[in-house]
Amino acid sequence: MPTPVGPAPSPASRPAPSGGSGSSPWLRVAAIAVALLCVLPLVVVVAKALESGVGEALALVWRPRVGELLRNSVSLVVLTGVLSTVIGVGAAWLVERTALPGASFWRVAFVAPLAVPAFVNSFAWSALVPGLEGLAGAVIVTTLSYFPFVFLPVAALLRTVDPGLEEASRALGHGPWRTALRVGLTQVRPALLGGVLLVSLHLLAEYGALEMLRFPTFTTAILDQFEVAFDSRSGSVLATILIGLATTLLTLELLARGRTRHVRLGSGTARRAPRARLGRATPLALLGVLALTVLALGVPAWSIGTWLSRSDQAMEPTDLGPALWSTLGLGLVAALLTTIATLPAAWLVARSRSWVAVLLERVTYLAASLPGVVVALALITLTITYARPLYQTVFALVLAYVILFIPRAMVATRAAIAAVPPELGDAARALGDSPVRAFVRVQLPLMLRGTLAGSALVFIAVTTELTATLLLAPTGTRTLATAFWDASAALDYAAAAPYAAALVVLSAPLTYVLLRGNHEEPLT
Amino acid sequence: MRHRITALAAALAAATLGLAACGSGSLEASGDLDSSKLTIYSAQHKNLTEAWGQKFQNETGIKVQVRYGNDSSMGAQLVEEGASSPADVFLTENSPAMTTVQRAGLLAPVDPATVAQVEPQYVPSSKDWVGIAARSTVLVYNPSKISEAELPASLMDLADPKYAGKWGAAAGGADFQAIVSAALAQEGEQKTEAWLKALKSNAKVYQNNIATMKAVNAGQSAMGVIYHYYWYRDQSLDKASSGNTKLHYFKNEDPGAFVSLSGGGVLKSSKHAADAQKFLAFVTSKAGQDILRTTKVKEYAVGKGAQSDAALPPLASLEAPKIDPFTLNGPKVIELMTQAGLL
Numbered sequence: 001m002p003t004p005v006g007p008a009p010s011p012a013s014r015p016a017p018s019g020g021s022g023s024s025p026w027l028r029v030a031a032i033a034v035a036l037l038c039v040l041p042l043v044v045v046v047a048k049a050l051e052s053g054v055g056e057a058l059a060l061v062w063r064p065r066v067g068e069l070l071r072n073s074v075s076l077v078v079l080t081g082v083l084s085t086v087i088g089v090g091a092a093w094l095v096e097r098t099a100l101p102g103a104s105f106w107r108v109a110f111v112a113p114l115a116v117p118a119f120v121n122s123f124a125w126s127a128l129v130p131g132l133e134g135l136a137g138a139v140i141v142t143t144l145s146y147f148p149f150v151f152l153p154v155a156a157l158l159r160t161v162d163p164g165l166e167e168a169s170r171a172l173g174h175g176p177w178r179t180a181l182r183v184g185l186t187q188v189r190p191a192l193l194g195g196v197l198l199v200s201l202h203l204l205a206e207y208g209a210l211e212m213l214r215f216p217t218f219t220t221a222i223l224d225q226f227e228v229a230f231d232s233r234s235g236s237v238l239a240t241i242l243i244g245l246a247t248t249l250l251t252l253e254l255l256a257r258g259r260t261r262h263v264r265l266g267s268g269t270a271r272r273a274p275r276a277r278l279g280r281a282t283p284l285a286l287l288g289v290l291a292l293t294v295l296a297l298g299v300p301a302w303s304i305g306t307w308l309s310r311s312d313q314a315m316e317p318t319d320l321g322p323a324l325w326s327t328l329g330l331g332l333v334a335a336l337l338t339t340i341a342t343l344p345a346a347w348l349v350a351r352s353r354s355w356v357a358v359l360l361e362r363v364t365y366l367a368a369s370l371p372g373v374v375v376a377l378a379l380i381t382l383t384i385t386y387a388r389p390l391y392q393t394v395f396a397l398v399l400a401y402v403i404l405f406i407p408r409a410m411v412a413t414r415a416a417i418a419a420v421p422p423e424l425g426d427a428a429r430a431l432g433d434s435p436v437r438a439f440v441r442v443q444l445p446l447m448l449r450g451t452l453a454g455s456a457l458v459f460i461a462v463t464t465e466l467t468a469t470l471l472l473a474p475t476g477t478r479t480l481a482t483a484f485w486d487a488s489a490a491l492d493y494a495a496a497a498p499y500a501a502a503l504v505v506l507s508a509p510l511t512y513v514l515l516r517g518n519h520e521e522p523l524t
Numbered sequence: 525m526r527h528r529i530t531a532l533a534a535a536l537a538a539a540t541l542g543l544a545a546c547g548s549g550s551l552e553a554s555g556d557l558d559s560s561k562l563t564i565y566s567a568q569h570k571n572l573t574e575a576w577g578q579k580f581q582n583e584t585g586i587k588v589q590v591r592y593g594n595d596s597s598m599g600a601q602l603v604e605e606g607a608s609s610p611a612d613v614f615l616t617e618n619s620p621a622m623t624t625v626q627r628a629g630l631l632a633p634v635d636p637a638t639v640a641q642v643e644p645q646y647v648p649s650s651k652d653w654v655g656i657a658a659r660s661t662v663l664v665y666n667p668s669k670i671s672e673a674e675l676p677a678s679l680m681d682l683a684d685p686k687y688a689g690k691w692g693a694a695a696g697g698a699d700f701q702a703i704v705s706a707a708l709a710q711e712g713e714q715k716t717e718a719w720l721k722a723l724k725s726n727a728k729v730y731q732n733n734i735a736t737m738k739a740v741n742a743g744q745s746a747m748g749v750i751y752h753y754y755w756y757r758d759q760s761l762d763k764a765s766s767g768n769t770k771l772h773y774f775k776n777e778d779p780g781a782f783v784s785l786s787g788g789g790v791l792k793s794s795k796h797a798a799d800a801q802k803f804l805a806f807v808t809s810k811a812g813q814d815i816l817r818t819t820k821v822k823e824y825a826v827g828k829g830a831q832s833d834a835a836l837p838p839l840a841s842l843e844a845p846k847i848d849p850f851t852l853n854g855p856k857v858i859e860l861m862t863q864a865g866l867l
Contacts, residue, residue, distance in 0.1 A: 065865040130742050211731060224696045224867055228596040228858050234867075315761070384604055393556070475591040476552045490734050491765070 024435065028356075031344035035363040038403050041370065041378035042243060048236040048381050060237040065221070069238070073217045073245065076138055076210075077200045083143040084199045088150025089192065091292065094285055096158040099275045101282070106289050110151045111514055113296040115507040117464045117481070118145040119208025120500045123488045124303035126212055138215040144296040145209070146202055150195035152514060157191040163273035190257055197253040204245055205371030207467040208485060218242040219373050219467065226377070226471060236381070239374045246369055304504065307497035314495035316487065323483040324502060327463050330394070330479065334401035335459040339409045339451055341402055346413040351422060361414070364406045375400050376471035397472040404468065405461045409454035416450025417443075456513060463506045480506070551577045553589040557610050561587040562799045565602065565611040567595040567698070568786060572657075573615060575819045580806045586799050595621035595698035596854070602791070603628045612794040613803055615656065615786070618702035619648070620854030622787035626652050632792045635801045641808045646785055646826040648850035653789030655849070656807050657816055658824040659751040660842050661703050661782045663772040664737055669746035675772050679703075679749070679780025680711060683722030691747040692728035692736050695866050699733060699751055699784070704861065705852040706782035710845055713860070720864035729866070738765045747772075751784070753822035756835055760820060775843040783844040786823070 049057050060066075091110050094100045116124075122141045125132050132140070165187065169179040185192075207219045216224075218238050225235035278285050311318060345364065348357035379400050383391035390396050420443050428438035466481040473482060484499035551574055557563055566573040570592060577588040591611075593601065599621030602609055609630075616622045625631060631652040639647055639654055646655030665675060670690065676682050682691055694700050708716045728745055730736040736748040737755060758766040774780035788807055790800040806812045813830035816823050824839050825832045832839060861867045 063862075063865070065862070065867070068865060130738075131744055214729065214731070221867070226597060227594055227696060228698070228701070228867060229600055232600075234862065313762075388608070474556075475593060489731055491738050 027344050027347060031348055031357070031360045034341050034345060034406075035360045037341075037399075038364045038366075038368065038406060040382070041375045041403060044378040044382050045236050045239045045243065045374055048233060048378075049240040051233055051236075056233075057237050057240075060234050061241065066238070066241065069216060069218050069221050070241075072135070072215060073204060075135060076142065076215070076217065077203050077249075079135070079139045080142045080146065080203055081196050081200055083139065084147040084150045085192065085196060087143065087147045087292065088195060089154050089188070091147070091289065092151050092155035092158055092188075094289060096155050097273060097276055098285070099277050099282075100285055100289070106293075107155065108511065108515065109289075109293045109297060110155075111148050112511045113145060114148045114514065115511050116145065116297075116300045116504055117208075117466070117507065118142060118202070118206055119212065119466055119481075119488075120304075120484070120503055121145045121300050122209035122212045123484075123493070123496060123500060124300040127303045127307060127493045128299060133214040135215060137213040138210055141209055141213060142203055142206065144299075146199045147296070149198040149202070150192065153191035153195050154188050157188050158273075161187055161273070162271060164271075166273070193253050193256050197249060200249050201246060201369055201371075204242060204249070205373070205467065207373065207470075208481075212488065218245070219371055222373050222377065223467070223470070235377060239377050242371055242374060246371065250366070250369060300504070304497050304500045307493045308501055310494050311497055312494070314487075315490065315492045316495050318487070318495050318498045319483070320480075320498050320502060323478045323480050323499065326477055327479040327481070327506075330398065330401070331459040331462040333394075334398050334405070334462045335409075335455040337398060338402045338405050338458045339413060339455045342406055342410045342413040342454070346410055346417055350414050350417040361410060364410060368404055368407045372400070372404055372465065372468035373471070375403050376468040379472060392474045394474060394477065397469065397474070397477075400468045400472055401458075401462050401465065404465070405458045408457040408461060409451075412454025412457070413447075413451050416447040416454075419450060420446045453513065456509070460507055460510050460513075464503055550574060551581070551588050551590045553591055557591075558587075558589060559610065559795070561589040562612050562796050562803060563610050564588060564590045564613045564615060564803070565593065565598055566590050566615040567593055567598045567617050567621060568615045568657075569617075569821060572815070572819055572821045572823070575815045576807055576812060579811070579815065580803055583806070584799075584802060586796075586802070588803075596701070596858075599624040599854075602630060606630070607793045609791060609793055611791050612796045612800040614653075614789050614791060615807075616788075617659075617784075617786050618698050619785045619787050619849035620702055620705050620852045620857070621698060622653050622789055623648075623850060623852055624854050625789065625791075626650060626850070630792055631789045632794070632797065634790065634804060638801065638805045638808055641805070641827055643826055643828055645846070646849075648787075649848050650850050653787045654804065654808055655785040655826040656788040656804075656812075657786040657821075658783050658826050658839065659699075659753055659786070660824070660839075660844070661706075661774070661780055661784070662750060662752045662755065663747055663774065663780065664740050664750050664755055664766070664769050665747040665772055666740050666743055666745075666769050668768065669743055672770075672772070675747070677774075678776075678778045679707065679774055680715065680719055680778075682747075682749075683719045683726070685726070687747070688726040689728075690745065691726070691749065692730050692739055692745040693723065693749040694732045694736050695723065695727075695729045695861070697732055700749065701854065701857050701861070702784045702852065703749065703779070703782055705854060705857045706784075706845065706847055707779040708853060708857060708860070709847050709851055710779050713856075717860055717864065720860055720866060724864050724866055734765065737769070741765050741768050743768070749780070752836070756822040756833070757820065760822070760835065773837070773842060777843055777845040779845060781842055781844045782847070783824075783839065783842060785826070785849045787849070 095103050095106050095110065100106065118141065121144065125141050166179055166183050169183045174182065205219060207223060210217055211220045218241060222235050222238045225232055225238065229235065345357065345361045349361045379396050383396050424442050425438050428442045429435065433441065464481055466485060469479055469482055470485065473479065480499050480502050484496050484503060487496035487499065564573065564577065573590055577590055580586065581588045595616050595618055602611060602614060602625050614622065614625060633652055634654050639651055642654045646658065663675065676687065704716065704720065707719065730739060733750040733754045736750050739745045740748045752771065755766050755771055788804050790797060790804060794800045808827050810827065810830060813825040813827035816825045817831060817833050822833050822836065824836065858867065
């Protein structure tokens, strides 16, 4: 799953006055190495696509199939993007700005769908509505899976934004609707755009949900290509187009974000906006949020629950144990390595904030917004051609996880480092500690807690990763996601249900982490 | 603090080891391969491969490990790995993947004694591999959606506009691609290409044979092109996925009556060549072929004098087209399917 480009620097990560420890050349070398690692997939995939000339590559691009995939991918992004915006913003407004009863309950209910991976959600829907498929099916399922990405940042903003501008607009004679559209929407625009970008990137990267709903996009087509032709040029050409689409989205978001700022200047505490009374519309609003909750949470819960109770009807017995252990093992190792990989760049940014440091940090965001299938394909090409002993090893799989999920750890690590006063390290050095010893004894313990939060996000992302795992897991290594996939591909719902339940249980803490943090950072 | 870090590191190491140790009880290799064991790359069904491997291991004492995959990607993987492949034996579901490996010059000739155990029509002209099982193409249909009289006489007739929107197939899978390769061998490139284009516009593409059969069973599609054994297996169980359906055999040496051959071959680069030949001899022997019946996989036996599952119509009665499995051209099929916009 991709993660968006850089978050706005939070107050906590403002550069501390530079201490001596920020300038070690080794640190810079390490940060550069990590950044290069993150760009590698991009280079490899494009190089492979152009292997036998631009002409051949173009011949693979200019064909009806690519047109069909492009049409599908774009219509999915547009439709789900619009629906997620309407639902996400609407729900956020109801929860944060109106007197809707039970607001704190709905706030949790509208973030909780993120604990159900989209491919599990599509399984739940297919089990309930067997005929659900194509564009309509894909839009319904992905909207219900991804609208929280819009809801969460918009709700957070609506909760905290000062109502002063809106009051000014009313005082100047604009009606409530006009004010909502001109002032409210402008104020939430950055959060909204960030959310929609996240939804779009997830849609480009989605494999499981769309394959199950028989809706081909670039990502599903790349996996089809891999099935028939393994590490092929046509697969890499499709992956290159996918890179182009992801980059286009990132650029569009950057352009749409614009340069206008809507911030409070001056001292004082922002007021909370008064909540609008819904009056006679209250039952209607309640019905709406209830319907949304039933569709987004009730359906997966009911579907998984029903099939779980029928798991004795499974065609293939469920073997939860080994899949669970290898999933947890991979999650732990990948979380640890990812966090370590973020340390150099996060340290440089938190301590010096030179443009080189910022660039090194941002590069990791860019690479990670590529779909998992691209990174996986690149690592297959790479290991087969240049590093054969690493091919079909857990190492290659963990490497993919590190590249894909670095930003999740980066944000937390950077904030954690920034919160440690550099003077403490200087003091330890002055008292005779070597730089390494000073780091291990003084700074590491202080930043451990914050860093662990980032590791937790990586861990959850790894445990539910499907696409890259399908391509890279050594034969015989089965994770919850791939075991679920095997069972659900055979439409063996009863065998798939226990894996689905385990995946949801493992992701459930995500809801808590997301609600707890005041998130201006990558949400997934 | 240091203790905590040590404890964390120990926990991680334990987790990683746990990763390597999982999957016991099955022959499936997890993580690194053990070079002392006979290594089988299997695209065949897991329960069948396991049954063969376990019995062989018990009878001969030769230790076996298996890597599972799919026909096409595993065939391509073997070609990529070339002479440095750790594989000793390759088992497929359909012949085109085996032919890919054979054409790359990676297969060793099969022992003549093993070849002699298999019905001659199930051995390719090259004798670089042998048939180990067979499956027949069938048309599964839902009588409430289409009557028997309306069914097409030939697989090629499905291209007729009157069947538009009424049939489905798992076009992305190796099973279906084997059927297309038979059509290509029999009907030629032009007709096959036109047929594939019709498939693109007329048919629903499903994820696999099971999904196709279930869609027909649920009435979402009137007909589906699948292999026979999915239907017979479900019929022998609770019929949950096939209870509303019937099978139609095209017969008459139609491309739709194509019997696809699952193959077994020994890699030239094998470091356990003698053991690998022994394994193939076992699989094609009476005892090996009986496993096709006892595991209830419902695939046809191809060994001389071997009995297939009693529920199946005799293989000889299917009037399959006579095609040398060695001539089936996998890459060409993929090229045609790419042109038709299916891939």
